Amino acid sequence: MKLHRVIEDAYRIFIEQANHTRLVLLHPTSRYRSVLVAQLLNDPSTKTFYYALGPDDISLQAFISGITHDLANQHPTFGRHLNMLLPDALADSNLLLSNFARDLTELHNDLFYLILDEYDRSDIADDIQFFIEKLIPLLPPHCRIVINSRTLPRIPWVSLIARRSAIILKDDSVIQRDFYNIQGGEQRLEVYALGPGFVLLNDKPIDTWEGHLPRLLFFFALDRPMITRSEICHTFWPELDSDQAVNVFHVTKRRLHKALNMDVLVHENGYYRINPELDVHYDAMNFVTHLIDGRKPNNPAQLNAYQLAVDTYRGPFLQGHTDAWIMDRREDYLEGFLEALMAMARVRIEEERYEHALGMYNRALTEDYGRETLHRDVMRLYLQMGRRSEAAAHYQRFADHMIRNGRNPDSETQALYQSIING
Incomplete structure (x- = not known):
């Protein structure tokens, strides 16, 4: 099949799938990510807005400032609600979310796409990842966000797909299994979260968790492709100061590793993820499949x-x-x-x-x-x-x-x- 026909098919499937969701991720391994972005921008039958994250987009404040500036250049009234916020209110994430969503609602009357290109520049920014995750249910029904990234964004893709709020596309196919590349290791781990929650390692139940926190930490690590230590501490111990939370995290992580008799979480380039030596079969992922x-x-x-x-x-x-x-x-x-x-x-x-x-x-x-x-x-x-x-x-x-x-x-x-x- 000629390349142009392959790209046409991939674009057709993209449009079809985007009609039924709010957030579309062009998978990092897709060969035609950039081509699909260009096709969408040049398609006269669609209305598309575009923001490419830059090197300064490593905090929510910088991201909001940058995207508001660029979208105002594409639609002069964008940012009207954001600009009404007092300086002190900019620290309130809920106010930012609601006002940003109101600005999106007024961006266009009919179906439109908002491309967030080079999204991986925000990988280290927990607050941007959190903002996009919380924005999804607030999006106007005629808005579709398209993420183009060289890495999997730290967003709970599996549960969003369950809710029909997101899809992951790889060229002309919808990703529908092993969403975080956690299968294929040597030790089989069966994980059941739909219900009370339990884990089998090589067909044997794990019952030596030493409390509920190590077990919940494990399920939290499965929730998204990667997690940061600060995300973990903010989720589990928000009432503690940073040093105390980090200490409790390390104790909890050691208990998790002890329960499974291996390093379940591995630390790579500032992020924690499930050990690739494990072959994880997760009922929540099977459910979504x-x-x-x-x-x-x-x-x-x-x-x-x-x-x-x-x-x-x-x-x-x-x-x-x-x-x-x-x-x-x-x-x-x-x-x-x-x-x-x-x-x-x-x-x-x-x-x-x-x-x-x-x-x-x-x-x-x-x-x-x-x-x-x-x-x-x-x-x-x-x-x-x-x-x-x-x-x-x-x-x-x-x-x-x-x-x-x-x-x-x-x-x-x-x-x-x-x-x-x-x-």
């Missing part, structure tokens, strides 16, 4: 892929723990689980296997009873089954739940109920 298979259009094995995702999800991420980063990931993986259940329910409805579909909806409600769209789906399904009274009763139970929590069902749900009781 099945989700990606299920999302493929016209996949004849779609139902089976979603069923495998449901089977892999044994419970909430690290069930029983309430650390902030764990709660964030738990929500991400739950989104993927609900996606799989609802996709399977829709197939069963098309097959007129309504009881099977109802069982899947009820299982989804067990995981997230407050999700109002699910209740409407159940009410409509009852109607389709000719069980109008049960549809009305379901609404009443849900409305009572909402009232007990100081809320009311939204207008769409109320309108559906009115149509039910009016016949």
